[in-house]
Every structure is written in structure tokens, then in C-alpha cells.
Amino acid sequence: MKIISNCRKFEALVSEHLVMWKELPIDIIEYGMDTLSSATAIYVSLDNIEELSQFFHESIRIPHNKKMIVAFKNNGRTTLLDFTSIYYIEAIGRDVHAYTENDGFQLKQRLYEFEPFPGYCRVNKSTIVNIRLVDSIIPYISGKLLLTLKDQQEIEVSRSYVKEFKNMITKG
Template identity: 30%
Template sequence: MKVKIKIIPEKIEESVLFLAHRVTPFIQNLIQLIENNPSSYLFISKAGEQRERKLDYSSILYLEYLERKIFVYANDDVYEIPGPLYKLEHAMPKYFVRISKSAIVNVYMIREFETSLNGNITAQLTNNEKLIVSRRYVKELKEHLQRLE
């Protein structure tokens, strides 16, 4: 069996492709190992619920800290995690960046930017929601986006 690795820019989502004559137990084990990688998801509960579910980082639009809770806005719903934002910030993949004291955004979910006269930037997400990037975090966001190119 040959193994090939192609290094891609960070802005492209990583993927694995198996070219095989049939699905063997070895390939099934590899698939399970890849899909259950703990660095690609969070265990999280919906706002107001007690049970937790697995949520892929790639489906998260942004995180917001309100009332001593982190609210996670995903494609399908809103989830909550107790605790401060900074603890989760360092555990997130590289494509998440802080845009204000109370928000972290998935840069792949940003559709466009709009600059205001006071120096703030508004980020419009793929779901048409708008988030304000405070002046303090504009430089960090620009540097982060350049590193991902």
C-alpha cells in the first residue's frame, strides 16, 4: 500500500481519500480513528439542555461570551459551555480568531468585511449575521488571515 501526503494551504479543509479495492478492517479502523479525532470536535450541549453531543469545529460560526457562559453558534443551532472564553480559545483550531473581548470567529465562515469610519470592521458571516471586529483586534485578525493564505 502506498501512502502519499500533499501539503495544502490552511484555508483548504483537510481531507483523506482512500483508493482501495475493497474496505478492509484495517481501512475501517483508520476511518474510525480519523473521524473520532478529539481535536476536530467538541462535546457540547444545546442552550438549556443537559445532554451533550459531538459538534465538529468546522460547523461553528462563532463563539460569544455572555453572562459567564460561552454561547457557540453553529450552522444548525446554539450551544452553551460554562466558563471563560480564554480557556476555550487556546483549544480551538488555528482558523478561529478573537475579534473582540467577547467573541471568537471561524475565519472560514466570514463572507466579507465592511470598514466603518471609526476604524471598526464588520464581518459578515455565511449565514448573513454581522459581527463587529473591535479596533483592538483588527491587526491580529489581518495577521491571522495572512498566515492562513
């Protein structure tokens, strides 16, 4: 993705909101820029970046065979991580964290940005799990489920997300 703009704020917002689609062969051009693009282009104003982000989240899925690399912050350092190695992603207050087998990483992305990733499913208000790394599923109190991940971490699936989770695991 190429961002064409004279405004650093515009570039930063587009980069932040559309990080998962940075490999797409498109140009995002700030509305009003006097430029032509040889690629597929989307013209958007600063006020409509959230709307564009929502459109991307609802309409554009990441191919299942694509191994997206996501940047994470760990002790002030940025690390590149293959998203398939993430066991779960959790929001704690305003912070979002990803957990691998041996490490935890603070993210700059928002929790909802990871829902379109293949094999990931929201299981409660603050957690998304990698269903490929679920070791066992146990019926739990009040219609909930209790997941045990391959690293022995236990995560609760709330009642409002049980149906979505079951649909996700049955379709693979």
C-alpha cells in the same frame, strides 16, 4: 491524556482546564502520587493547575489537520460537535455559547480556551470567530471592521483586535 490522582477535584479541574489536549499521549499526575508512568508525564499539584493550563495555551498548538470534537450542552443534553462547523463563539455574562449554521449551544469551557483552535480569532472582548466562515469584511466606523459570516450573521471587530484579525486572515 490520562489523569492519575486520588482526588476527584484534581481530576475535574485537569479535565476542565485541559479539555483541548485530551488526545495528547501524556499522563497528568497529581504531585505526591507514588506512581510511575511509561508515557510522558507531568507532575502537578492542585494549586498549579491554572499555571499548567496557561502553559498549554501558550505553548501547545492543535495541529491544523486535526478535527477536534468538543462536547456542548444543549437543553441539558451533551452533544458532540466538530469544531470546524462553529461559526462563532460568544461570551454573554458568565455563559459561553457556540453558534453553528442552524443551532446555538451553551459551552462549559471558557472563551479563551478556544483561541488556540486553528482558524479561530478573537475579534472583540466577548467573541471569537471562525475565519474560514467569514463571507465579507467591511471597513466600519472608528477603525473597526464589520464581518458578515456565511450564515449572514454580522459581527464587529473592535479596534483593539483589527491588527490581530488582519494578521490571521493574511497568513491563512
